[in-house]
Amino acid sequence: xxxxxLKGQNVWITGASSGIGLELSMLAARSGAHLQLFSSxxxxxxxxxxxxxxxxxxxxxxxPIDLSKADSARNLVEEVLGRTGAPxxxxxxxxxxxxxxxxxxxxxxxxxxxDVNFFGSLIMARSLLPAMLEQGGGHIGVTSSLSGxxxxxxxxxxxxSKHALHGYFESLALEYSGSGITVTLVAPGRINxxxxxxxLKGxxxxxxxxxxxxxxxxxxEICARRYWKAVIKGRRxxxxxxxxxxxxxxxxxxxxxxxxxxxxxxxx
Numbered sequence: 001x002x003x004x005x006l007k008g009q010n011v012w013i014t015g016a017s018s019g020i021g022l023e024l025s026m027l028a029a030r031s032g033a034h035l036q037l038f039s040s041x042x043x044x045x046x047x048x049x050x051x052x053x054x055x056x057x058x059x060x061x062x063x064p065i066d067l068s069k070a071d072s073a074r075n076l077v078e079e080v081l082g083r084t085g086a087p088x089x090x091x092x093x094x095x096x097x098x099x100x101x102x103x104x105x106x107x108x109x110x111x112x113x114x115d116v117n118f119f120g121s122l123i124m125a126r127s128l129l130p131a132m133l134e135q136g137g138g139h140i141g142v143t144s145s146l147s148g149x150x151x152x153x154x155x156x157x158x159x160x161s162k163h164a165l166h167g168y169f170e171s172l173a174l175e176y177s178g179s180g181i182t183v184t185l186v187a188p189g190r191i192n193x194x195x196x197x198x199x200l201k202g203x204x205x206x207x208x209x210x211x212x213x214x215x216x217x218x219x220x221e222i223c224a225r226r227y228w229k230a231v232i233k234g235r236r237x238x239x240x241x242x243x244x245x246x247x248x249x250x251x252x253x254x255x256x257x258x259x260x261x262x263x264x265x266x267x268x
Contacts (some may be wrong), residue, residue, distance in 0.1 A: 005232055006031040008058060012087040013037055014067070014124060015094030017044035019193030020143065022051075023224035024091055029057035036084055037062040038094065067094055067120025068112055077127040086131035086138065089231065092121040093143040097195050098158040099268065100202035109204050110157040117161035122168060129172075129181070137180020141231040142169050144187045146244065150251045150258070153267040173236070182234035186227050187248075189241025190217030196268070211268040218242055 011028045015021035017039035025037055029052035037052070039045040042064040049062040063080060067073050095117045098105070121142060132138040147155050148162030166185060173183035190213050199207040223240050230238035239245045250258040 003027055003031040003228055003232070006033040006089070006228075008032060008034070009088040010034050010084060010086070011036070011089045011091070012124075012128075013091040013093060014065070014120070015039060015143070016062070017041045017048045019195055020188065020191060020220050020223055020227065021091075021093040022048050023221045024093065024227060025052050026055055027221075027224055027228055028089075029053070029055040029060070032056060032058050033089075034059045034084070035061070036080060036087070038065045040064060040066050040094075067123065068115040070115070070119060070123055073120065073123050074127055077124060081128065081131055086128060086135045088135075089139045089141070090124065090128060090132070091141040091143075091231070092124055093141075094120055095143060095161075095195075096158075097199035097207075098156070099154050099196070099199045099207040101154060102156040104202035105157055106203060109200050109202060110160075112204070113157045113200065114161045114164070117158070118164040118168070121165060125169075125172065129176075132181065133176070133179055137182075139231050139234065140169070140172075140181065140183045141227065142183065142185050143227075144185050146187050146189045146239070146241070146247060148185070148187055149248055150262075152262060155267065170236075184231045184235050184238060186230060186238045186240060188218075188223055188227075189239070189244040190214055191220055191223045191241065192217045193220050209268075213266060213268060 006028050011033040013021055013025050016025045016037035035052055035057050037049055045062050049060045053060045065073055065076055096113055142165055144165050145162045147159040148166050151159045169183050196207055196211040196214055226240050
């Protein structure tokens with residue numbers, strides 16, 4: 001796929017230190033984009049920035065960010081905006097998952113998941129939107145999940161955060177459809193990334209295991225290529241994955257089949 005339209009563009013990516021975010025960053029780097037990378041993991045982020053620089057990025061800057069802390073995150077975004085100007089492409093990819101049933105998930109854990117996955121993306125978009133409008137528009141890519149389209153076992157808080165992303169960013173897209181802003185919600189299924197390692201148990205501890213389902217999933221670079229293609233084309237919604245994508249259609253058209261399969265499918 002030709003990503004030449006990213007050459008020379010100002011590209012901001014959250015959750016850039018691993019998984020889909022790292023692959024999105026590397027593809028943009030190879031296309032000659034100016035990159036601004038964010039992640040909560042400083043050392044991994046610095047490593048990602050080095051890889052992107054070596055891959056041919058026009059420039060690379062990076063800033064550790066804790067999206068669960070609203071005020072400090074907002075201040076950092078405004079500081080970076082003053083340095084680099086508004087992004088042409090804003091990829092809101094940072095997120096944290098869950099591996100616990102609802103009754104065993106502490107309220108603080110639910111709040112953290114919502115703070116990172118939903119409010120963190122909201123803060124980034126809200127802080128940057130005026131500047132993006134002033135420059136004539138831009139593209140926003142939002143990493144959701146198939147769990148943003150339906151619920152799934154061990155994902156109650158995670159699914160809630162992803163459903164919230166859909167409501168907010170679909171509304172935003174409609175509000176600014178005539179102002180040069182395009183929004184693409186990307187819903188990956190099972191992608192081979194390390195996200196399950198940092199997924200939260202009910203008491204806030206890390207799951208610290210690679211889910212077999214994810215290990216057998218789509219390669220993250222293939223996912224990233226399809227992600228970029230959808231964002232560049234301005235697609236409203238893009239589903240990415242393997243046969244698990246069929247669950248979306250079962251849910252919509254044959255809900256009884258969806259419930260039967262979801263109840264029998266391993267959530268890890």
